[in-house]
Amino acid sequence: MSLAGKRILLVISGGIAAYKSLDLIRRLRERGASVRAVMTSGAREFITPLSVGALTADKVFTDLFDREDEQDVGHIRLARDCDLVLVAPATADLMAKMATGQANDLATAVLLATNKPVLLAPAMNPAMWSHPATRRNVGTLRADGLSFVGPETGEMAERGEAGEGRMSEPLAIVAAVETMLAGEGDKPxxxxxxxxxSGPTHEPIDPVRYIANRSSGRQGHAIAAALARLGADVTLVSGPVTIPDPVGVKTLHVERATEMLDAVTAALPADIAVMVAAVADWRVARSSDDKIKKKAGEGPPALELAENPDILRTVGHHEKRPKLVVGFAAETADVIDNARAKLKRKGADMIVANDVSPATGIMGGTRNTVRIVSAGGVEDWPDMGKDEVAERLARLIAGTIA
Known part of the structure; x- marks a missing residue:
């Protein structure tokens, strides 16, 4: 998508990730957007207004009480004279101020006064991102209608620190901007x-134990949201997850594989099916109504397993089969061979294959490396955040089904 004619107001706050904002400006302008920048005092400790202004080819705004700019209430003009406000990086401090409605500098005043869409790209230490105060603030901002891209998992600036908190890469942020600014004409x-x-299924052993896997649901939820942003009417059938339901999507919550199958078949007919959930292959044939107790001197009880229904195969061979059926293959060995076999056996048009060996960190993580397997061959995609994988897959689906 081109950003020609789009006006982006970029708010740069004070974190080491501010250096990425320079490349972000370049990427936005490459696509035809005009960029104006607001820098907090903290941002100016990491990069200079001179470098930002050279890349935006515009004045850089820094002071709420600038006599020249504020003679016509400049912060209100900045807040409204754009198509989107992008905060990159969005620090824990700035998000806390936004969540409580503070407006004690130019950046926060603009963010409080804007009536335009706001996209935040968080960047901070993993401990700060996972802190309950930050989680509350993020929840408040999401509830207020603000959008997020990232953060990602990876190495931090601090030596020996790693985890979730890295600002998304500029191209991923640009993709999110493009999605948010997509007009009706770009809803294929x-x-x-x-x-x-999406997510795992939980197959009960007794009232307190179950068979499951490490799926977080992030990839499936992101795909549902991406399809909805391209105009689709999406029904998401989610197993037990701890992430919020995606905006603009009808979400049905289930626990077991049999419940997921019932919900999926009840939602047919549909044009598109994307079966991302990591459904448990087996369930306990007869789960106990009471907690199974350990008994001294006796070994563990024998569990008789029964095979769960194959949801992808059911959909791929259903009398109301969708026009396009996409499956996922999470493998630890022979990824492509297993995906090709699954493509034929399950009646799918496309398999999104990935290596989920423990060393990859994909199961439960925020990044993914996938290969698209179809009758036409294999397409390798680079390592990306799961949101970016979702956007790219949604575009591929739109191009395929058109």
Missing amino acids: LAGKTAIVT
Whole structure:
């Protein structure tokens, strides 16, 4: 998508990730956007207004009480004279101020006064991102209608620190900007219906134990949201996860594989099916109504397993089969061979294959490296955040089903 004619107000706050904002400006302008920048005092400790201004080819705004700019209430003009406000990096401090409605400098005044869409790209130490105060603030901002891209998992600036908190890469942020600014003319899936499954299933052993896997649901939820942003009417069937339901999507919550199958088939017919959920292959044939107790001198009880329904295969061979069926293959060995076999066996049009060996950190993580396997061959995609994988897959689906 081109950003020609789009006006982006970039708010740069004070974190080491501010250096990425320079490349971000360049990437936005490459796509035709005009960029104006507001820098906090903290941001100016990491990069200079001179370098930012050279890349935006515009004045850089820094002071709420600038006599020249504020003679016509300049912060209100900045807040409104744009198509989108992008905060990159968004620090824990700035998000806390936004969540409580503070406006004690130019950046916070603009963010409080704007009536335009706001996109935040958080960047901070993993401990700060996972802190309950930050989680509350993020929840408040999401509830207020603000959007997020990232953060990602990786190495931090601090030696020996790693985890979730890295600002998304500039191209991923640009993709999120493009999605948010997509007009009705850029909704190629308008009028289409889609079913997406996500997360694990929990197969009970007794009232307190179950068989499951490490799926977080992040990839499936992101795909559902990406399809909805392209105009599709999306039904998401989600197993037990701890992440919020995606905006603009009808979400059905289930626990077991049999419940997921029932919800999926009830949602048919549909134009698109994307079966992302990591469904447990087996369930306990007869789960106990009471907690199974250990008994001294006796070994563990024998669990008789029964095979769960194959949801992808059911959909791929259903009398109401969607026009496009996409499956996922999470493998630890022979990824492509297993994906090709699955493509044929399950009746899918496309398999998104990935290596989920423990060393990859994909299961439960925020990044993914996938290969698209179809009758036409294999397409390798680079390592990306799961949101970026979702956007790219949604565009591929739109191009395929058109």
